[in-house]
Amino acid sequence: RGEKLYLGMDFGTSGARFALINKEGKICAEGKREYPLYMNEETVDWIKSWRTTLFDLLDDIPIILRPAVASISIDGTSATTIIVNSKTGDPLCEPFLYNQSCLEALPIVKAIAPPYHTVCSGSSTLCKLVSWWSSSDDTSSVSAVLLHQADWLLWLLHGKLGVSDYNNALKVGYDPEVECYPPWLLSQPYSSVLPIVQAPGTMIGSMKEDIRTRFGFPKDCVVCTGTTDSVAAFLAARANEPGKAVTSLGSTLAIKLLSTRRVEDARFGVYSHRLDDKWLVGGASNTGGAVLRQVFTDDQLKKLSEQINSEKASPLDYYPLISVGERFPVADPKMEPRLYPRPESDVDYLHGILESIARIETKGYNLLKELGSTPVDEVFTAGGGSKNEKWVRIRERVLGLPISKAVQTEAAYGAALLALKGASP
Ligand code: ADP
Numbered sequence: 001r002g003e004k005l006y007l008g009m010d011f012g013t014s015g016a017r018f019a020l021i022n023k024e025g026k027i028c029a030e031g032k033r034e035y036p037l038y039m040n041e042e043t044v045d046w047i048k049s050w051r052t053t054l055f056d057l058l059d060d061i062p063i064i065l066r067p068a069v070a071s072i073s074i075d076g077t078s079a080t081t082i083i084v085n086s087k088t089g090d091p092l093c094e095p096f097l098y099n100q101s102c103l104e105a106l107p108i109v110k111a112i113a114p115p116y117h118t119v120c121s122g123s124s125t126l127c128k129l130v131s132w133w134s135s136s137d138d139t140s141s142v143s144a145v146l147l148h149q150a151d152w153l154l155w156l157l158h159g160k161l162g163v164s165d166y167n168n169a170l171k172v173g174y175d176p177e178v179e180c181y182p183p184w185l186l187s188q189p190y191s192s193v194l195p196i197v198q199a200p201g202t203m204i205g206s207m208k209e210d211i212r213t214r215f216g217f218p219k220d221c222v223v224c225t226g227t228t229d230s231v232a233a234f235l236a237a238r239a240n241e242p243g244k245a246v247t248s249l250g251s252t253l254a255i256k257l258l259s260t261r262r263v264e265d266a267r268f269g270v271y272s273h274r275l276d277d278k279w280l281v282g283g284a285s286n287t288g289g290a291v292l293r294q295v296f297t298d299d300q301l302k303k304l305s306e307q308i309n310s311e312k313a314s315p316l317d318y319y320p321l322i323s324v325g326e327r328f329p330v331a332d333p334k335m336e337p338r339l340y341p342r343p344e345s346d347v348d349y350l351h352g353i354l355e356s357i358a359r360i361e362t363k364g365y366n367l368l369k370e371l372g373s374t375p376v377d378e379v380f381t382a383g384g385g386s387k388n389e390k391w392v393r394i395r396e397r398v399l400g401l402p403i404s405k406a407v408q409t410e411a412a413y414g415a416a417l418l419a420l421k422g423a424s425p
Pocket of ligand 1: 249250251252288289290291292293298301302305382383384385386387388391
C-alpha cells in the first residue's frame with residue numbers, strides 16, 4: 001500500500017520484456033516472452049502475435065503488485081508500421097516490419113523529401129506508407145491512420161486512435177525540432193493518415209476499463225507515449241547529461257551521445273533523436289563482436305583476454321569487419337576487412353583486434369564532435385563486449401575517458417522510466 005509502480009514494456013526484434021520499477025528506479029518485477037508463431041495462410045500473423053504477447057506479459061506481472069501500477073509505456077522496433085481503420089482500429093493490411101524494404105516507394109519519397117533526409121531509405125516508415133497508399137483503393141485510404149508498433153500496442157491499452165511519439169515518428173518525416181510534419185509531407189494526399197505526435201513519456205489517457213478490471217490495475221492507471229527500442233535502451237543507462245554516452249558493443253558497435261545540439265550527416269548515417277530539450281546523436285559501425293566470434297570461441301575470448309596487458313598499446317592496426325563496407329566513422333562502402341598480419345601469439349592477436357575496435361570507437365566520438373555535437377565526457381557501455389574488463393580498460397586508455405558498465409541496459413527499463421515521467425509530469 002502506498003508505493004506506486006511504473007511499468008515499461010519492450011517489443012524488440014526477437015521477443016518482448018517488461019520491467020516494473022518504483023520511483024527510485026528499483027526493479028520490483030521483470031519478465032520476458034518470445035513471440036508465439038501464428039500463421040495467416042502463408043505469412044506470420046504479427047498482429048495476433050504481438051497482441052497475445054502484450055496480454056501474456058500483463059498476466060506475468062505479480063498479482064499483488066498490479067494495484068500499485070500508476071502508468072505504462074511501451075517501446076517498439078523503429079519503423080515497424082501498422083495502418084488501421086481510423087474508426088475501428090482494424091488493420092487495413094499486414095504490418096510492415098522494421099527491416100522490410102519498400103524500394104518501389106523510394107523514388108517517390110526521394111522526389112518529395114529534402115536530399116539525405118532520414119525518410120530516404122527503403123525501410124523508412126514513409127516508404128512503407130507510400131507503398132501502402134499506392135496499392136490501396138480510395139475508400140480505405142480516407143479512413144486510415146498510421147501507427148508504429150509501440151503506438152498500436154499502447155492503443156490496445158488506452159483506446160484513442162492516432163497517437164504517436166516523436167522518436168517513432170522521425171522515420172515517417174516528423175520534425176521534432178519544430179514539432180510538426182514538414183510542409184512537403186503535409187501537402188501529400190496521404191498526410192491525413194499521419195498520427196498526432198507527442199513527446200515520449202507523455203500521458204495519453206486512462207487505461208481502458210475492461211483491461212484495467214481484467215488485470216487488476218488501479219482506477220487512476222494511465223498510459224503514456226513510448227519510443228523506439230534503441231532509444232529506450234539508451235534511456236535505461238540513465239546517461240541524462242549532455243556529454244554522457246552509451247557504447248553498445250554487441251555484434252556491431254553503436255554509439256549514442258547526449259548533446260545539446262542536433263547533428264545529422266547522411267554520409268555517415270548519423271542522425272539525432274530528440275529527448276525533451278536535448279538530442280540523442282547516434283552512429284553505428286559495422287565493426288564489433290561478430291568478428292571476434294569468427295576468430296575465437298567465447299571461452300577462448302575469456303581466457304586469452306585475461307592474459308592481455310591492457311596498459312600497453314598494441315602496435316597492430318586492424319579494421320575488423322565481417323564483410324566489405326563501412327558507414328561510420330568512415331563512409332566507405334568498399335572498405336575491406338583488415339585483420340592481417342596475424343602474430344604468432346593469439347593473445348597479441350586478440351589484443352590487436354580489441355585495440356583496433358577501441359580506436360574505431362574513439363574515432364566515432366571524435367567524428368560526432370567534429371559534426372557539432374557536445375563532446376563526450378563519460379561513457380557507459382552495454383552489450384556482450386562490455387563484460388570484458390580488459391577490453392573496457394583498453395578502451396578507457398584509447399579514449400582517455402572513464403568507461404563504466406551501464407547498470408541497466410534493458411529497453412523495458414527505459415520504457416518504465418518513460419512511464420514514470422508520464423505519471424509525474
Ligand atoms: P547482439 O548484438 O548480437 O545482441 P550481444 O550484446 O549479445 O550481441 O553480444 C554478443 C557479442 O559479444 C559477440 O559478438 C561476442 O563476440 C562478444 N563477446 C562475448 N563474450 C566476449 C568477451 N569475453 N570479450 C569480448 N567480446 C565478447
